Amino acid sequence: MDTPASAPRSDTARVAGELRVALAALARRLREQAEGTDLTRSQSSVLLRLEREGPATATALARAEGVRPQSMAKIVQVLDAAGLVSGAPDPKDGRKTVLSLTEAAREEFRTGRLAKEDWLTKALETGLSGDEIEALGAVAPLLMRLAQSP
Template sequence: MEWPVATERGTADELARTLREAILRLNRRVRQTRAVGDLTFSQLSALTSLQLHGALTPRELADVERVQPPTMTKIVGKLEDRGLVARTPHPTDGRQVILAPTEQGRTMYAQFEQVRNEWLAEQLAALSPDERDVLARAAQIMQQVAQA
C-alpha cells in the first residue's frame, strides 16, 4: 500500500486516522496473545513504566502514564496487593514515597515482555528487510510523537 506524503492538512488528518486505526488493531492483537496472570492493561502499563524508568514517586508515575494521581493510587494499590510493587521512603522528602518493582514484579514484567514479543516477532520475521527497516524508522518517529 502506498501512503500519501503528509504535506497538507487533509493528508495529515487521513494519515492520523489510518495510523490510529493500525495502532489500535495491532495493540488489540498483541493483547490477545497469551495473558500473563490476570493483571489489567493499566496495571501492566504501570509495572512496565516502573521497570523502564526506574523507581518513581506516585506522582511521577501518574505523569508518565498520563493519568490522574487518584487513578494511579488505585493501580499501585492493586500492584502492591499482588506483591509486584513496593513503596520505600523518599531519600530526601519525608512526605514522599518511591515506587519500584519487587523481584516478583520484575519476573512478571519479563514474562509479559516475552509473551507479547513472541507473536509480534513472528509477524515481523515474515516481512521483507525493507519493510522491517520502514517499521523501525516509523517506530522511532512514533516514540517521538508519544513523548510530545
C-alpha cells in the same frame, strides 16, 4: 531534522486516520500475547512508569498519572497485594514511602515482552516479504518520533 511535510491537509488527515487504526489493531494484538495479566490499564501504567522512571512515592505517581491520591492508593494496594510493588521508607522523609518494582514485576515485564516480540517476529516472517520488513524497519524511528512529539 527535516522541515515538516507540506502534504495537503486532507492527505495528512487520511494518513493519520489510517495510522491510528493500524497501530491500535497492532497494540491490541500485542496485548493479547501477554498471557494471564488481570491488571487494569491504570495498574499497568503505574508499573510501566516505575520501570521507566524508577522508584517514586504514591503522591508523585498520582500527579504523574493525573489521578487523585485516593485512587492511586487503591492502585498501589492492588499492586502490592499482587507482589508487583514494594515500599520502603523515603530516605529524605521517613513519613513517606517510596514504591519500587519487585523482582516478580520485572520478570513479568521480561516474559511479557519476550512473548510479544516472539509473536511479532513470527508475524513479520510469515506475513511480510523481506523488502516489507526492511520498509517497516525504516519506519520504526519515524513512529518513535511521532510518539515523542508534543
